[in-house]
Amino acid sequence: MKIRQIMVVALGVVAAALAQAQPAWPSKPVALVVPFAAGGPTDVVARTFAASMTKTLGQSVVVENRLGAGGTVAAGAVAKAAPDGYTFFIHHNGMATSTALYRKLAYDPLADFEYVSQAVDVPMTLLARKDMPAANLQELLAYLKANESKVNLATAGLGAVSQLCGMLFQRAVGLKFTEVPFQGTAPAMNALLGGQVDLLCDQTTQTIPQIKAGNVKLYGVTTKSRIKSLPNAPTLTEQGLKDFEVVVWHGIYAPKGTPKPVIEKMNAAVRAALKDPDVVKRMDDLGAEIVPDAKLTPEGLQAWLKAEIDKWGPIIKAGGKFAD
Numbered sequence: 001m002k003i004r005q006i007m008v009v010a011l012g013v014v015a016a017a018l019a020q021a022q023p024a025w026p027s028k029p030v031a032l033v034v035p036f037a038a039g040g041p042t043d044v045v046a047r048t049f050a051a052s053m054t055k056t057l058g059q060s061v062v063v064e065n066r067l068g069a070g071g072t073v074a075a076g077a078v079a080k081a082a083p084d085g086y087t088f089f090i091h092h093n094g095m096a097t098s099t100a101l102y103r104k105l106a107y108d109p110l111a112d113f114e115y116v117s118q119a120v121d122v123p124m125t126l127l128a129r130k131d132m133p134a135a136n137l138q139e140l141l142a143y144l145k146a147n148e149s150k151v152n153l154a155t156a157g158l159g160a161v162s163q164l165c166g167m168l169f170q171r172a173v174g175l176k177f178t179e180v181p182f183q184g185t186a187p188a189m190n191a192l193l194g195g196q197v198d199l200l201c202d203q204t205t206q207t208i209p210q211i212k213a214g215n216v217k218l219y220g221v222t223t224k225s226r227i228k229s230l231p232n233a234p235t236l237t238e239q240g241l242k243d244f245e246v247v248v249w250h251g252i253y254a255p256k257g258t259p260k261p262v263i264e265k266m267n268a269a270v271r272a273a274l275k276d277p278d279v280v281k282r283m284d285d286l287g288a289e290i291v292p293d294a295k296l297t298p299e300g301l302q303a304w305l306k307a308e309i310d311k312w313g314p315i316i317k318a319g320g321k322f323a324d
């Protein structure tokens with residue numbers, strides 16, 4: 001054997017030995033970054049999945065809340081994190097809508113990530129403070145029209161679905177309210193419960209307990225049809241807001257370059273969570289729907305994200321709302 005061939009064989013042996021010496025992934029806790037406040041809807045979904053994935057992976061999946069700029073601070077941090085299999089990210093529609101809402105982003109959602117899977121779809125609800133003097137949507141619209149300059153709408157900032165839903169609502173009814181941004185809808189909900197803000201459009205994963213307890217007033221759901229967990233709540237569409245539909249989807253991502261075997265194991269852990277009776281029950285109670293199998297692949301998530309960027313870009317730009 002020539003010297004060069006011997007060296008190639010030797011290097012192969014060393015590489016194989018090194019690979020065997022690597023501890024199996026995961027050998028330490030795995031971070032799941034949430035871009036909004038603890039206790040809010042994205043956090044609820046993340047913690048429900050993290051508990052189940054911890055059982056499957058045999059290592060803790062630890063939720064880390066990184067707040068700011070409607071989810072874009074966390075997305076930028078994850079894009080720059082080491083692709084070593086110990087940082088993952090859960091985000092919703094904001095991963096797509098932020099590309100149209102921000103003139104500059106510190107990351108490219110279609111180039112700087114690996115895609116793991118989608119998880120659940122969540123409806124939204126249009127809520128007002130408990131003492132809002134309106135018994136139904138028509139009365140609410142009359143009140144909002146008469147008090148337009150005084151009405152406050154809570155959101156979780158540009159890139160948040162509460163902001164997207166609020167923006168579409170204002171556009172649909174031809175009114176303009178003062179938007180009050182929070183770092184998640186957990187603090188926004190506290191402000192609504194305290195009566196410091198008037199309106200909040202938020203996900204059922206946070207709102208159902210407050211609706212059922214009678215702590216807030218519900219004026220409609222944002223889905224095409226009524227939802228099982230709030231059967232008496234009319235849709236906004238059936239009350240006259242034509243084509244008003246916002247459904248919140250969730251994707252799980254990792255920094256670009258995260259090894260494929262790790263992505264595959266994480267994908268299997270997400271699929272296992274979707275069959276875990278504790279996850280299924282909690283998601284069902286909170287109005288969330290487990291997505292079909294076709295959306296549970298890395299390719300499925302990537303294609304969905306691209307389609308969502310293409311869908312929301314023109315809609316958002318027509319509203320002319322931007323952040324630098």
Ligand code: MLT
Nearest residue numbers: 040042160161162184185
């Ligand atoms: C949250 O978890 O606070 C929400 O998902 C924020 C939002 O997008 O409205």
